[in-house]
Amino acid sequence: MEDSGIIELFFARSEQAITVLAEKYGKFCFKIAMNILSDREDSEECVNDTYFRVWNAVPPDKPAALGGYVGRITRNLAVSLYRTKHRQKRGGGEYALAVDELEQVIGGSGRTDKEAEERELTAAVNAFLAGREKNERIIFLMRYFALCPIDEIAGQTGQSTGKVKYSLKKTRRDLKRFLEKEELI
Amino acid sequence: MNSLKLLECIGNIDEAYIAELEKAVSAPACPVRKSPYKIASWLCAAAACLLCAFIGTHFLPAEEGIEKNGETTVTETASPLTPSESDISQLPGVNGVPVTPGTPDVSDTSVTASPLTSAVPDILEHPVAIEVPVTPETPATSVIPAIPVTTAISETSEKPKTPPEPYHIPEGGGGDEMSAFNDPVQFILLGIDGALCGDRDVDGWFKAKREANPIPDDLSGHANLYSFIHDFDIPREEAEAAMEYYINSDDPQLRFSTEIFDLIYSENTAELGRLYANAHTIAKGEKLYTPRWLYYHTPEEWTAAGITPDDVESRLHLYENIPFAPEGREYFGELISEFLGRQVILDDPYADWVERDVPVVEAVPEDIAEDVSDEIVEEIEETDIYP
Numbered sequence: 001m002e003d004s005g006i007i008e009l010f011f012a013r014s015e016q017a018i019t020v021l022a023e024k025y026g027k028f029c030f031k032i033a034m035n036i037l038s039d040r041e042d043s044e045e046c047v048n049d050t051y052f053r054v055w056n057a058v059p060p061d062k063p064a065a066l067g068g069y070v071g072r073i074t075r076n077l078a079v080s081l082y083r084t085k086h087r088q089k090r091g092g093g094e095y096a097l098a099v100d101e102l103e104q105v106i107g108g109s110g111r112t113d114k115e116a117e118e119r120e121l122t123a124a125v126n127a128f129l130a131g132r133e134k135n136e137r138i139i140f141l142m143r144y145f146a147l148c149p150i151d152e153i154a155g156q157t158g159q160s161t162g163k164v165k166y167s168l169k170k171t172r173r174d175l176k177r178f179l180e181k182e183e184l185i
Numbered sequence: 186m187n188s189l190k191l192l193e194c195i196g197n198i199d200e201a202y203i204a205e206l207e208k209a210v211s212a213p214a215c216p217v218r219k220s221p222y223k224i225a226s227w228l229c230a231a232a233a234c235l236l237c238a239f240i241g242t243h244f245l246p247a248e249e250g251i252e253k254n255g256e257t258t259v260t261e262t263a264s265p266l267t268p269s270e271s272d273i274s275q276l277p278g279v280n281g282v283p284v285t286p287g288t289p290d291v292s293d294t295s296v297t298a299s300p301l302t303s304a305v306p307d308i309l310e311h312p313v314a315i316e317v318p319v320t321p322e323t324p325a326t327s328v329i330p331a332i333p334v335t336t337a338i339s340e341t342s343e344k345p346k347t348p349p350e351p352y353h354i355p356e357g358g359g360g361d362e363m364s365a366f367n368d369p370v371q372f373i374l375l376g377i378d379g380a381l382c383g384d385r386d387v388d389g390w391f392k393a394k395r396e397a398n399p400i401p402d403d404l405s406g407h408a409n410l411y412s413f414i415h416d417f418d419i420p421r422e423e424a425e426a427a428m429e430y431y432i433n434s435d436d437p438q439l440r441f442s443t444e445i446f447d448l449i450y451s452e453n454t455a456e457l458g459r460l461y462a463n464a465h466t467i468a469k470g471e472k473l474y475t476p477r478w479l480y481y482h483t484p485e486e487w488t489a490a491g492i493t494p495d496d497v498e499s500r501l502h503l504y505e506n507i508p509f510a511p512e513g514r515e516y517f518g519e520l521i522s523e524f525l526g527r528q529v530i531l532d533d534p535y536a537d538w539v540e541r542d543v544p545v546v547e548a549v550p551e552d553i554a555e556d557v558s559d560e561i562v563e564e565i566e567e568t569d570i571y572p
Binding site for chain 1: 196
């Protein structure tokens with residue numbers, strides 16, 4: 001079913017909307033959650049929470065890209081759950097690895113105006129991504145949005161792991177330069 | 186701000202990008218398309234192995250010696266095993282002269298019965314049979330030899346010195362790293378799918394292509410999908426059926442449209458080149474001038490080909506990113522400087538990341554190394570793209 005049809009079901013408050021949403025985007029959401037949480041039960045819970053959030057938010061929200069909308073909710077829920085569960089110490093899993101990798105890009109900074117900083121940074125990342133080749137962008141987001149392992153990205157994109165790593169390294173380097181130019185780091 | 190914050194901000198990016206990601210993640214995994222150069226280098230390596238095996242089994246004597254015309258040769262024995270003295274003393278030796286252990290008769294070199302010595306002239310007379318499958322475009326060894334192009338371009342070339350090796354390929358590398366240097370077209374026209382190869386002599390075709398023109402300047406001279414289809418005279422229906430998987434694929438790197446086939450089969454190479462030349466290549470009508478072509482031609486020849494300073498100037502940032510060997514980078518910079526009439530130094534963007542010829546881990550300064558997780562160092566090491 002097309003996204004517009006699913007959204008119509010949500011607007012009509014039809015419970016079938018959840019079923020169709022799960023059929024179309026369930027795997028994607030579960031993959032993101034599982035990559036972050038590394039726990040099947042937590043991931044399923046996270047995906048179910050996503051459906052619940054969508055049910056509550058649509059309407060009034062009318063997402064232009066439903067896949068992106070649910071993916072973002074799942075990711076944020078998973079990150080939140082991860083942080084709750086690993087409050088004391090960063091543990092294993094792709095999330096921790098991705099944090100380590102991005103440490104290269106951003107280092108540390110003393111800025112404290114958190115919300116404005118986050119907005120600025122998100123806008124900058126959007127602008128940066130807009131200027132990348134689609135293939136590079138997808139590899140970058142598979143790694144740092146969906147937290148996919150390198151070999152999975154390689155398998156999915158039909159490239160060698162070496163090429164994927166090289167692409168990620170190059171994009172990280174360029175992102176760092178971009179953020180420096182924007183005086184965000 | 187820290188990396189955790191950045192990772193969280195990435196979670197709030199534009200939904201359009203996430204939707205794009207969702208499509209990529211949900212699509213069936215892509216089959217790995219091998220670069221034609223990688224395929225060719227594998228085939229060449231396999232051919233070399235077979236040849237070695239052939240020589241070994243047919244021309245090198247076995248442990249017991251080879252009997253020929255009723256005689257057993259010992260002096261040419263290539264067995265790794267050491268026979269006992271009694272074994273040796275029982276052998277008749279060369280031309281019937283007994284062999285004494287420890288005192289090999291080296292004075293008599295006129296052994297006529299040795300299959301090895303008889304094979305040598307044959308091999309020497311037919312050097313093609315043991316040709317090492319290394320050409321400028323198919324790096325099968327760790328170092329690309331100096332390109333024998335002086336004869337190919339000597340009539341017009343007035344370069345004061347021989348171009349150095351433009352690049353090195355790391356051990357086990359297939360040469361894909363230098364695609365930007367060598368290949369004139371985008372990936373979509375570069376790979377030749379196995380389904381399209383079928384039973385055709387792809388290896389021979391690659392070899393002939395390379396030998397005929399090591400520095401091609403058009404689509405026909407280069408090994409690519411266009412030249413493959415035309416050289417083998419493949420009907421359009423067959424090509425479309427073989428490439429069905431890629432037709433209108435969601436992946437822009439793999440997607441084939443009927444328009445590409447239209448251009449290929451209309452032989453409109455100028456339009457094909459205009460649309461599908463890669464960013465490093467300067468397209469001039471039917472001519473495609475790759476960095477490789479520029480590297481092996483003089484600035485005067487660039488001008489004669491209609492290449493303008495703007496063409497080169499606008500690609501400097503791309504040329505910088507080519508993983509040249511240091512001497513190749515310097516040489517190419519000199520050529521460009523001469524052409525543009527100003528000093529151009531092609532900075533090595535990777536120089537501050539990894540020092541060449543130094544193991545990656547050692548190349549990372551200690552103070553930085555502390556901040557770099559083992560995982561990252563491992564990733565860089567495994568990438569192995571730096572010589």
